Amino acid sequence: xxxxxxxxxxSFLKIILDVVFVALWITLGAVTLALLAALLFSFNPSLxxxxxxxxxxxxxxxxxxxxxxxxxxxxxxxxGVLVIVHSLRRIFVTLTAGDPFHPDNVGRLRxxxxxxxxxxxxxxxxxxxxxxxxxVDRVEPNFSLTAWFSVLxxxxxxxxxxxxxxxRREAELTI
Numbered sequence: 001x002x003x004x005x006x007x008x009x010x011s012f013l014k015i016i017l018d019v020v021f022v023a024l025w026i027t028l029g030a031v032t033l034a035l036l037a038a039l040l041f042s043f044n045p046s047l048x049x050x051x052x053x054x055x056x057x058x059x060x061x062x063x064x065x066x067x068x069x070x071x072x073x074x075x076x077x078x079x080g081v082l083v084i085v086h087s088l089r090r091i092f093v094t095l096t097a098g099d100p101f102h103p104d105n106v107g108r109l110r111x112x113x114x115x116x117x118x119x120x121x122x123x124x125x126x127x128x129x130x131x132x133x134x135x136v137d138r139v140e141p142n143f144s145l146t147a148w149f150s151v152l153x154x155x156x157x158x159x160x161x162x163x164x165x166x167x168r169r170e171a172e173l174t175i
Contacts, residue, residue, distance in 0.1 A: 003095075010095035017089045024082045031075040038068040073126055080119045087112050101164035109158035113151050120147045 002008040042064035087108040094102040 004100060005098045006096060008096065010092050014089065014092035014096055017085055017092060021082070021085050021089060024078060024085060028075060028078050028082060031071055031078060035068055035071040035075060038064055038071055042068055069129075073122070077119060077122060080115050080122070084112050084115050087115075101161060101168045103165045103169075106158050106162040106165060109154055109161055113154035113158065116147065116151045116154060120144065120151070 004010055091105050091108050094100060094105055
């Protein structure tokens with residue numbers, strides 16, 4: 001089976017990325033609605049207390065702002081993954097078209113590298129905040145060499161694609 005062009009592995013992967021892209025948008029929408037609800041109940045706890053008749057309702061109201069913060073952090077990470085998947089979709093469009101060294105792929109790969117690094121730094125921020133936030137179970141820190149290696153690999157691939165695009169431009173100018 002071919003790696004590039006219509007009907008290839010890259011076109012199959014593009015379809016999978018399209019499905020994941022839609023699922024991520026749905027997830028981001030659900031997280032946004034949940035965040036709005038958490039903020040509404042945080043600013044007006046009587047709405048929640050009147051609808052829930054439970055001794056645990058007061059504790060739930062007390063954790064409302066914390067829950068909203070956790071939803072916001074999760075929403076940011078979903079948005080980061082959404083940017084990565086969108087860039088991958090655009091790259092796979094060029095692969096399906098048989099043009100892997102399209103000049104725009106360099107910027108897309110760099111964006112993916114930046115987003116991977118930002119997601120990892122965001123994970124460290126959540127760890128740091130959880131260590132001093134009240135009413136939160138402490139998140140155990142772990143430094144992931146795999147994540148940082150992935151960031152470096154993506155940046156190296158971006159430079160490989162930049163060089164490939166340069167060579168392609170030179171070949172097009174050759175008579």
